[in-house]
Amino acid sequence: MILFMLFVVTTFNYADRAILSIAGTAMKGELGFDAVTMGFIFSAFSWAYVLGQLPGGWLLDRYGSKRVYAASIFIWSLFTLLQGGVHFLGVLWAVPALFMLRFMVGLAEAPSFPANGRIVAAWFPTTERGTASAIFNSAQYFATVLFAPLMAWITHAYGWSETFVVMGVVGLVLSMIWMRVMHSPQDHPRMTPAELAHIRDGGGLVEMDQGLGQAAGKGAQVNRGVKLGYLKQLLGNRMLAGVYLGQYCINTITYFFLTWFPIYLVQERGMSILKAGIVASLPAICGFLGGVLGGLISDRLIKRGFSLTWARKIPIVAGLLLSTTMILCNYVDTQWMVVGIMALAFFGKGVGALGWAVVADTSPKEIIGLTGSLFNMFGNIAGITAPIVIGYIIKQTGSFEWALVYVGANALLAVVSYLVIVKDIKRVELKPLDDAGQPYKKLSGVES
DSSP states (O other), X not given: OHHHHHHHHHHHHHHHHHHHHHHHHHHHHHHTOOHHHHHHHHHHHHHXXXXXXXXXXXXXXXXXXXXXXXXXXXXXXXXXXXXTTGGGXXXXXXXXXXXXXXXXXXXXHTTHHXXXXXXXXXXXXXXXXXXXXXXXXXXXXXXXXXXXXXXXXXXXXXXXXXXXXXXXXXXXXXXXXXXXXXXXXXXXXXXXXXXHHHHHHTTOOTTTTXXXXXXXXXXXXXXXXXXXXXXXXXXTOHHHHHHHHHHHHHHHHHHIIIIIHHHHHHHTTOOOHHHHHHHHHHHHHHHHHHHHHHHHHHXXXXXTTOOHHHHHHHHHHHHHHHHGGGGGGGGOOOHHHHXXXXXXXXXXXXXXXXXXXXXXXXXXXXXXHHHHHHHHHHHTTHHHHHHHHHHHHHHHHSSSHHHHHHHHHHXXXXXXXXXXXXXXXXXXXXXXXXXXXXXOOOOOTTTO
16 A cells, blocks of 8 residues: 555656646747757756755655655646646746746655655665565656656646646645555554564564654654765765666666657657557556566565675666667658657666665665765756757757757766666665764774
């Protein structure tokens, strides 16, 4: 049930991010955007999403996943709802208003994936964590499968603004459901001693959120959250640097599919908006299947005796190499071949998207929210750069050919990062810090 809720919430998370890609063509026609303006509006979400990562991680480590996540869902759904009214402002004010509303959606969604990582680390043993992480992460593909045709139909039948209204209202309801059904392992009313022991003995951090809300509510000084010394240790870790770079490259692929892919199908391949919405779901189905398969393969490798390092690296490297095949779309003309190649590339991206499992494996238990936020911050810089770079490429070249090369090259760079920079995958051990956030000084025998 916990994993199901993570999957549902993450599905709506990505659906709200992707609304603009479905409604984008109709909005461009009504409000007069060019490709570069559209790229900047696409990127507005990620500017805020990146800026909000470290504060979001601090909130999670201070107040726990349940309450912070519920507030996040409610706020991002409210701002999604408000986007449906920007056309009332006229062309002059619609662009800055849309940029700011997308910015606020990104800020509100910032704690979501670090919270997913914290919840999985608390609820799942190590040998089940890859599959659990892959399932919630695969919700990004399911969001396209389920909502791209639905949003395309709403846009076609009623108009683009109604799409934002429908998704916003559903999200507000979802935030209330979340508060009712989500609990930490030790607080769940249906938790049995045997299940709790199974999770704890397998490496689940079942006590992660214990007492956080109560302590913070009483004004107690909780020794958690952002400490400059911890950040320096995380940023100075070679393994994590490689993981961050890999996630940036993987997210470049993700944001291409979330933002420009439906527009590519309309502009470059001559499809209608309705058809593009339906067709965009086909690669997403393959991405969903690949995402679940990648987690299953990784956990199976661990059970068969492979080291954690290679159990994670093998599906990541194989999947991302498969993603580079999207470049072949530049050499085919028929629509069904384009869709087939993109489906293969998206399947590979799904198999290789195990970054959140790696975060759960490597995060120091003292600051798992902050570590996930730092990982998500670096990864989602791609949400800023990819839409804008692709927009400029399209404007300068008049086609998507070099845009596909750019995205495919990022997949290859992620492979290099995991093979060359990430030597071993293991939990980071932090050096202890004093109350000022400084490492303890080494003392002589008499002083100690």
